[in-house]
Amino acid sequence: LDKVLDPQEKVLWEGKPGFWPFVLGGSIATTLFGIVWMIFLTPFIGMAVYDILYGSKIYGFGILLLPHFWIGIGFVFGIPIYQFLVFIYTHYASTDRRAIIQKGLIGRDFEIVDFDQVTNIEVYVGVLDKIVGTKDTGSIMISSASSVVLNNKGKPVSRPHTFRNIKDPYEVFKFFKKVSHDVRTDISFPNKMRPAEKPGYQTNYTQPDIK
Numbered sequence: 001l002d003k004v005l006d007p008q009e010k011v012l013w014e015g016k017p018g019f020w021p022f023v024l025g026g027s028i029a030t031t032l033f034g035i036v037w038m039i040f041l042t043p044f045i046g047m048a049v050y051d052i053l054y055g056s057k058i059y060g061f062g063i064l065l066l067p068h069f070w071i072g073i074g075f076v077f078g079i080p081i082y083q084f085l086v087f088i089y090t091h092y093a094s095t096d097r098r099a100i101i102q103k104g105l106i107g108r109d110f111e112i113v114d115f116d117q118v119t120n121i122e123v124y125v126g127v128l129d130k131i132v133g134t135k136d137t138g139s140i141m142i143s144s145a146s147s148v149v150l151n152n153k154g155k156p157v158s159r160p161h162t163f164r165n166i167k168d169p170y171e172v173f174k175f176f177k178k179v180s181h182d183v184r185t186d187i188s189f190p191n192k193m194r195p196a197e198k199p200g201y202q203t204n205y206t207q208p209d210i211k
Contacts (some may be wrong), residue, residue, distance in 0.1 A: 001093055001100065004110050013094040013175060020132035021165035022087050027079035028128070034075025041072055092163045094179065099142055101161060113161050115183035117144040122160070123173040129165060138169030140176060 001011065038045075044063050051060030063069070091102040101111040125138035141160035151157045166172055 001091070001102065003108075004100065004112065005095065006097070010096045011093055012096055012179065013172065015092050015163075015166050015172070017087065017090055017092075017163075017165040018129070018132075018137040018167060019087060021126070021128045021137050022090070023080060023083040024132060025126070025128050025165065026083045026086075030075050030079045034072050034077075037072040037075055041069060045069070090164075092166060094176065096179070097183065099161065099163075099176065101163065111161050113142050113144045113146065115180040116187050117146070118180045119143050119145065120160075121173065121176050121180065123169050125169060129169075136169070137165045137167055139164045140166065140169060140173055142176065 001014075005011070048060040048063035051057060051063075053060075085105055086103065089102065089104055089108070093100045093102070098112050098114045103109050103111070120143040122141045122143075123138055124141065125136070129137040129139075140163040142163075143158060143160045147160050148156050148158055163172070
């Protein structure tokens, strides 16, 4: 993180995603499809193994070299291995100025959203967070102007910056909301310009008479 921090920028929070919710969340669908795929290939795999052990071996190795077999292996093991490698280098942080997502396999890629640019923050707890999370985990989605992109049809699509499967998601959610509010307030109303009394800020609302 030191490579992307500004001078005197302070890191207030750091974290990583929960291992099992993160890995399974990005691979469970393809893994299940791969398992079903391999079940259909079971008779052919059985014949190949039998021929390798007790037959000519040519027929058996020929079956195992077919692309159908390796496609199934890729579906079962490829995506989980990829998710594991992504997990190793995924790291989240929040400073007193912005939220940072570190990811990447070969190099280090960073997604950065300045708190004064935040338009919305959401928290989401999925099924896998409840089933396989070692603690309560969930995802924080931060929207900003930069998270709106155009799809292949030229229509705007929101792709929030997502802190996936982090621990104590509700506490982190409240923390992000507070820091975002404080940063925007500091920019709009610097400390020297703030009045000692803020009339109207803590207005007491009364329930209107609705008939």
